Amino acid sequence: MFNLGWGVLFVIVNFALFLICYRAFGRNGLYAWIGIATVLANIQVTKTIDMFGIVMTLGNTMYGTLYLTTDLLNEKYGEQEAGKAVWFGFFTLIMTTIVMQMALVFEQQPEDIAHEHLQVIFGLLPRLALASLVAYFTSQFLDVRLFSMIKKVFPKPNQLWIRNNGSTGISQLVDSFVFCTIAFLGVYSTPVWWEILLTTFLIKFVISVASTPIIYIARSFKFKEEN
Known part of the structure; x- marks a missing residue:
């Protein structure tokens, strides 16, 4: 029960910090969030926890906010800006991996x-970074493209929840399978690997649904420089 209560608070704090970052720094804050969340998610994922009697990894909440960020960028600034953010996160993860591997060589x-x-x-970062880069590249660009496609079918402002959850749900399924296969297959026993895969996707999807009010709040923010 402790992990469940703490997990709810953890999600609330992540969402609150996301809104503060965007409110304080505007579009630049979203790019900053992409960079920070990409690194923190890949550090947190090294820790496994027990919740509801099943094994799951940390990092799902933080990683879920990446979809929230790119969907918000796509909604307010267009597909090109969302794609640019994906590439920025890509670079951030590569940079962190290279710098930290070099740092570990020092005696x-x-x-x-x-x-x-x-x-x-x-x-552990090289393997996790490889898994994350492949999963990130595949799922994030899929999410950006799906969001734009769904927006053509459901373009109304009050249909944002369809665009957000529809694109994210499919993308996160792809992301979870690719990441868990590269990062954890052979590291953990097969039953544990399946648990991690299923719980990773379910937790990410729950985070996606929970983030729906957050993306509506963030979309309402107005900035003078963007008028």
Whole structure:
């Protein structure tokens, strides 16, 4: 029960920080969020937790906000801006992987207390980064394209929830399968791998549905420089 209560608070805090970031910094805040969320999601995913008696990884909430961000960019600024944000997140993850792998090569001095902990977290990053890059590239561009396609069928402002959840649901299914296959197949036992795959998708989809009011609130924000 502790993880469930803490998880709800965790989701609320993530959404609140997302809105603050956009309200304070406008479109630039969305690009900043993409960069931050991409890195944090790939760090958090190294931690597995138990909820409802099943195994799942952290990072799903933060990663789910990436879809929220690109859908918001697509809704307010167009498909080209959303695609640009996807490429920005792509670069951020590659940059983090390269820099941290180089940092781990340095020989630590005898009293160093950080290297082993960094090794545990970022030593896993190359495989996770590969999984995330392939899943990210596939699912995010799929999401951007699907959102635009659905928008042509459901273009009304009050149909945003259809565009958001429709494109995200399909994209997250693809993302979860690609990521879990590359990152965890062979690392965990097959039953645990299936649990991670199913719970990863379900949690992401729940986060997507929960984010629907958030994208409506964010869409209502007005900025002088964008008038």
